[in-house]
Amino acid sequence: MNMIEFVDVDKIYPNGTRALHNVSFSVESGEFVFVIGESGAGKSTIVKLLTCEEHPSHGSVILGGQDVSELPDKYVPFLRRKIGMIFQDFRLISSRTVAENVAYAMEVTGASPKEIMRRVPLVLSVVGLKNKADVYPAQLSGGEGQRVGIARALVNNPRLILADEPTGNLDPVNGEAIMALLERINRNGTTIIACTHDQNLVNKMQKRVLQLEKGTVTRDEYCGNYYCVSTEKELSPIEDKTEFAQDFEADEAEAFAEFNESTKQTTDRTSLLDSLVQDSESRRTRYSSLNRTEEMKEILKKIDERVKQREAMRRQEEMLSYHEARDGSEENTIESGEFFE
Numbered sequence: 001m002n003m004i005e006f007v008d009v010d011k012i013y014p015n016g017t018r019a020l021h022n023v024s025f026s027v028e029s030g031e032f033v034f035v036i037g038e039s040g041a042g043k044s045t046i047v048k049l050l051t052c053e054e055h056p057s058h059g060s061v062i063l064g065g066q067d068v069s070e071l072p073d074k075y076v077p078f079l080r081r082k083i084g085m086i087f088q089d090f091r092l093i094s095s096r097t098v099a100e101n102v103a104y105a106m107e108v109t110g111a112s113p114k115e116i117m118r119r120v121p122l123v124l125s126v127v128g129l130k131n132k133a134d135v136y137p138a139q140l141s142g143g144e145g146q147r148v149g150i151a152r153a154l155v156n157n158p159r160l161i162l163a164d165e166p167t168g169n170l171d172p173v174n175g176e177a178i179m180a181l182l183e184r185i186n187r188n189g190t191t192i193i194a195c196t197h198d199q200n201l202v203n204k205m206q207k208r209v210l211q212l213e214k215g216t217v218t219r220d221e222y223c224g225n226y227y228c229v230s231t232e233k234e235l236s237p238i239e240d241k242t243e244f245a246q247d248f249e250a251d252e253a254e255a256f257a258e259f260n261e262s263t264k265q266t267t268d269r270t271s272l273l274d275s276l277v278q279d280s281e282s283r284r285t286r287y288s289s290l291n292r293t294e295e296m297k298e299i300l301k302k303i304d305e306r307v308k309q310r311e312a313m314r315r316q317e318e319m320l321s322y323h324e325a326r327d328g329s330e331e332n333t334i335e336s337g338e339f340f341e
């Protein structure tokens with residue numbers, strides 16, 4: 001089934017700039033597509049048309065079978081909540097912890113406190129950040145910051161994730177780690193559209209490539225490269241080489257299984273428009289904003305407590321294995337013992 005269809009789309013901004021010209025393509029549910037092209041080629045305009053930040057000057061943008069250029073304005077915020085967005089500059093709220101940033105994305109959708117409690121720790125496990133739940137964005141590395149961005153995009157179970165230069169602010173190792181994570185999310189069924197300049201990553205990933213030049217699609221290729229380089233060359237697979245990778249991979253299967261299980265229970269099978277109407281109606285009746293704020297404070301406190309408990313247990317296990325190792329070797333005791341004093 002087509003998740004996205006652009007049919008003869010033109011976009012002319014009010015100042016007369018033609019950003020897109022006669023653009024037609026479709027994306028099936030479950031695909032991973034890179035949108036590439038030089039600065040000014042029209043990549044962000046495609047994202048803005050999908051999120052209804054802009055409307056086409058001509059043609060149709062169809063999402064989940066619904067022409068979103070004709071969507072009444074009142075449903076647009078609900079549509080945006082169904083799309084996971086990942087930004088180059090992460091856009092985290094600096095005064096909120098990692099868990100609070102992710103929980104906030106659920107809070108605005110009207111999710112129940114119970115649901116938030118359940119899903120935030122799960123999604124943090126999926127992105128390998130379960131031990132960073134109660135730290136603030138300023139205390140995170142770039143790679144970790146973008147993992148929070150991904151957790152926030154993923155937590156509401158979007159069928160589509162739009163990533164606008166997701167690795168633009170990262171070094172190559174963290175860039176690969178983020179792409180590896182997006183690939184794993186895609187393998188679990190989420191459609192991903194990633195706009196990027198990163199030739200190296202595009203070449204390594206061998207996904208579908210949609211190339212734009214001056215607002216026109218000039219290439220639409222499956223298993224594509226950024227440029228037409230030989231595919232005879234042995235391509236090394238993308239892998240997560242960050243310090244979290246080991247921890248993450250060990251927990252990954254379990255984390256995804258749990259997350260998918262919780263997702264299954266909340267997946268609605270109604271049409272996009274029906275579900276937007278339902279969302280807008282149920283949000284009005286579900287909670288008064290006063291109750292919700294109080295409840296949110298309680299939830300966040302509980303998430304913090306749970307994370308701290310897990311961290312304490314982990315430390316205890318480390319201490320135990322250290323003591324076991326020390327009993328086995330007197331020399332090691334002196335050297336590694338300093339770390340605990």
Ligand code: ADP
Nearest residue numbers: 013015017019038039040041042043044045046
């Ligand atoms: P990319 O994301 O590939 O860098 P954009 O979609 O941002 O390209 O921009 C495509 C073209 O549209 C560029 O020439 C840009 O200057 C122009 N453009 C983008 N947004 C606006 C706007 N709000 N008003 C006028 N022109 C715009």
